[in-house]
Amino acid sequence: MxxxxxxxxxxxxxxxxxxxxxxxxxxxxxxxxxxxxxxxxxxxxxxxxxxxxxxxxxxxxxxxxxxxxxxxxxxxxxxxxxxxxRDQLDGPLRLGVIHTIGPYLLPQLIQSLKQVAPHMPLAIEENMTSNLAEMLRENEVDVVIIALPFDIPGVLTRPIYDESFKVIVPRGHGWENKARIAPEEVAGDEVLLLKAGNCFRDQVLGACPQVSSPETDVRLGHSIGTIRCMVASGLGVSVLPDGALRHPYSNDLISVIPFTEPEPSRRIALAWRTGFVRPKAMDALVAAVQGLNNPAYRLIH
Missing domain, CATH: 1.10.10.10 (Winged helix-like DNA-binding domain superfamily/Winged helix DNA-binding domain)
Structure with a gap:
């Protein structure tokens, strides 16, 4: 028939x-x-x-x-x-993003993407890296924004920008007037970190090895926003990504101090399945990232 x-x-x-x-x-x-x-x-x-x-x-x-x-x-x-x-830029793009990127990058990215692909809204899933990896494999999202490394069989990655880490301390702290802080100095005070399972926590521990020393009293927060508030309250110091410390997320109750060169940083990338059928959608997303104007994000062309 x-x-x-x-x-x-x-x-x-x-x-x-x-x-x-x-x-x-x-x-x-x-x-x-x-x-x-x-x-x-x-x-x-x-x-x-x-x-x-x-x-x-x-x-x-x-x-x-x-x-x-x-x-x-x-x-x-x-x-x-x-x-x-047939029009790969018509219809929603299912985008996954990790918690330490989503709130800070997406408002700017969405605005930029509207200029590049006005008929391709983002259906956003914010989650942890391990969960996003599984969702990508199971075709529950089309593309994810994650921090490298992100090595998964059958998945392609494209670096889009680098983002420096900064030390934040409460106003009046002894480090407040420092021009720069060496990574090994971030120890001995009450250091605030994200809870286990978050890739940014692991990156901070890798950049500042003294944080995990027995002498350091580590306290944990559920999100970057919570940690920022805890620091403002005088509960300790922390290390956060630069994008989470720019306007409108800056706070008069905290001081932001850069690290000594070379500054610890993370590389952010797009990741998608090798068989993804909308390559032009990926090109549009990359173009939207390239259109960002935020000094916290050092774009990779």
């Missing part, structure tokens, strides 16, 4: 004439007659009553034709969806 055969029986049921049905379907009358006879043989029922000078659907033929009409309508919907899908 083919869609062509279904079109033939619908045309014949409506025209009540083999010649007119064949003309309507732009085929010869023998071609149409043979196709319909073949379909009747396949189904094991006679769809049309034939007589001299007339043709009419049988009782079962009427029902089959009605169902054929529905099938043709659904097939046309499939065709329309596929036509829309």
């Amino acid at each position: 083919t869609l062509t055969e279904l079109r033939y029986i619908v045309a014949l049921a409506q025209e009540r004439s083999f010649s007119r049905a064949a003309e309507r379907c732009s085929v010869s009358q023998p071609t149409l007659s043979v196709a319909i006879a073949r379909l009747e043989d396949e189904l094991g029922v006679q769809l049309f009553e034939r007589g001299k000078g007339f043709v009419s659907p049988s009782a079962v033929g009427v029902r089959v034709v009605e169902q054929a009409q529905q099938a043709l309508k659904e097939a046309d919907k499939v065709r329309q969806i596929a036509m829309v899908g």
Whole structure:
């Protein structure tokens, strides 16, 4: 059974004439007659009553034709969806992003993306790196924004920017007037970190090895925003990404101090499946990132 055969029986049921049905379907009358006879043989029922000078659907033929009409309508919907899908920049892009990036990058990225691809809104999933990796593998998101390294079989990555780490201390702290702080100095005070399982926590521990020393009293926060408030309250010091400390996230109750060169930093990248069918959507997302104007993000061209 083919869609062509279904079109033939619908045309014949409506025209009540083999010649007119064949003309309507732009085929010869023998071609149409043979196709319909073949379909009747396949189904094991006679769809049309034939007589001299007339043709009419049988009782079962009427029902089959009605169902054929529905099938043709659904097939046309499939065709329309596929036509829309030819425009890779039309329709939502499912974007996953880690917690330490989402609130700070997305407001600017969404605005920039509207200029590049106005008909491609972002359906956003904010989650931890491990969860986003699984969602990417299971086709629950199209692309993720994560910190490297992110090595997963079947996944491509594209670095988009580097972001420095900064030390934050409460106003009046002994480090407040320091021009720069060496990574090994971040110890001995009450250091605030994100809870375990967050990749940024691991990056901070890698950049400031003394943080995990037995002498350091580490306190934990659930989010960057919480840690920023804890520091402002005088509960300790912390290390945060530069993008989370710029306007409108700056705070008069904290001081931001850069590290000594070379500053610890993280490299942020896009990651997507190798078989992703909307490469132009990826190009648009990259272009939107390149259009950002934020000194916290050192763009990689």
